[in-house]
Amino acid sequence: MTETSLVGPTLADFEGARTIVSRAADVTPMETARFMSEILGSPVFLKCENLQRTGSYKIRGAYNRLAGLSPEEKARGVVAASAGNHAQGVAFAARELGIKATIFMPVGVPQPKLAATRGYGADVVLRGTTVEEPLRAAAEFAEKTGAVLIPPFDHIDVVTGQGTVALEILDQVNDVDTVLVPIGGGGLISGVASVMKQRAALEGRTVRIIGVQASNAAPYPLSLQNGYITEIKTLPTIADGINVARPGVLNFAMIRELVDEVITVDDDLIARAMLLLLERGKLVVEPAGAVGIAAILSGQVKDVGRTVVILSGGNIDPMMMERVISHGLAASERYLKLRIPLPDRPGQLARIAALVAEANANVVEVLHTRHNEGMQFSQVELELHIETRGPEHAQEVLNRLRDEGYEPRVDF
Known part of the structure; x- marks a missing residue:
């Protein structure tokens, strides 16, 4: 493979773009992510485009x-x-x-x-x-x-500009084996894959490029399977920054030639990834920017060696962040929403609260009602929102309640 055999820009084009782009964009940090390395079993590095000027690689x-x-x-x-x-x-x-x-x-x-x-x-x-x-x-x-x-995304100059991210990655982790890249229309991964594959060919080695899309907005897997650009009907997703129904023409041609794999992740995984980045990495990352981390959490990424995950952006509305944190806590089973049918007699609420406290969990919200559909005349239903330390602790809480004869239902 030579640089002139590839669809799209040459390495010289990307180097020229780096000079131009440097007038406006920062060289963003590359952070070591030991908390992700433990999950993946290989070294993981985070390319922090969420810290870029304007908050993204764009x-x-x-x-x-x-x-x-x-x-x-x-x-x-x-x-x-x-x-x-x-x-x-x-x-x-x-x-x-x-x-x-x-x-x-x-x-x-x-x-x-x-x-x-x-x-x-x-x-x-x-x-x-x-x-x-x-x-x-x-x-x-x-x-x-x-x-x-x-x-x-669908323009040669845009692709060339986005590819300057890859030149920085090679400066910062020159022996990278795999790069995980968010995909919307395909502008970022087109440029990154082109730079990586051309440099790898010149150096006689391989670099694996994995694209990640939100499962509710994923035209690339179907388009690649069909062999031609295929428009889909997208569904709502928290990853609005990559919610695109149709691949770019130039981008599809480059991705079909240069990208090794495209995988998808759901919103629960994306929310968990954002929460993990916030807690362990101290990084605010928008949903679209966190899909690479979500891909690792999903277990779909294996045997990849030294891995760089591009965190493509950090622009998120604080109100959305609040909802995502709650969603991420629930997806990680650190926030349980339970519905518990109870006999309609005094002391039941106090008994439930005592059992939860004995399991060392924390009740943060309570709703007590006689009016839900399907309830017997002599019953009430208790809705509890409980903070736990994770899946094992959540199961301990459920088991404690069941051991006492209650029938809690987890409400997602």
Whole structure:
């Protein structure tokens, strides 16, 4: 394999982009993750693009694309559509380069992302409730005004800019064996895989590239299986940053040639991964940025050697973070929600509370009702929210209640 045999940019292209991107983007830290190494059984390193300027790797591709515009194109301004990270990347890059930017975002976009995009100087237009509607509006705006449309992933300059992450990885962990990369449309993994495979070929070794998608928004496994781009109907996912229904054209061609495997993870695993990164790594990572960690937790990643996980972004609404932490605690069985039918007589609530306390668990919320459907006339139902230390402790609590004749049901 030679660098010119590959689809997409050459190593020289990526090195040139690194010089350009360095004017706006930081070289992000590479952290050793011993807590993940214990789980995987191999050394794990975290490439912290969640600490990048604008909070994600997107600034790299956006700046590289905007810097390459002609003076006439820059004078016409740029337009983009995004629910968050791409919007901020384009807005920041446009400000740095003195270009007028218009960004279409969906109504209901998280306030921090909206405020940051406006804070970087872009004109923000709220349109529709899904990402598709702002995309259509941005294309119409470009056609009407002559502004240059900046795509989030399906452009050679964007891919080349995103691939500069891989050059930094090789500087920081030059003997990497495997890289885990989040996939939405495919811009990041296209660039990373291209750099890694070209460098590995020159050095006579192999590097494995594994892409990770949210299971509710995973067009790549089906597209790769079919051998052609296949659009899917996505379902809601907490990983909104990679919620894409259709692969990019350039990206699909590169991924089909260069990526070794694409796997999927569900929202429970993503929430657990975010909680683990927060607790053990002291890192705030958005759901889309945590899918590589979720892939390791899923057990699908094995025999991979020295592994780098790209944490692609850290832009998360605090309200969403609160919900994700609760979800992650529940998924890790550290937060139990129980429903317990009880005889309708005095002292039952106190008895249940005493049993939970004897098991060294903590009750944080209680709901006592006579009105749930299916209950007998002489029964009440107790809903308990309980903090535990993990799966084994949670089972101890359940066993303690069952030993006393109660029938707790775990409510997910």
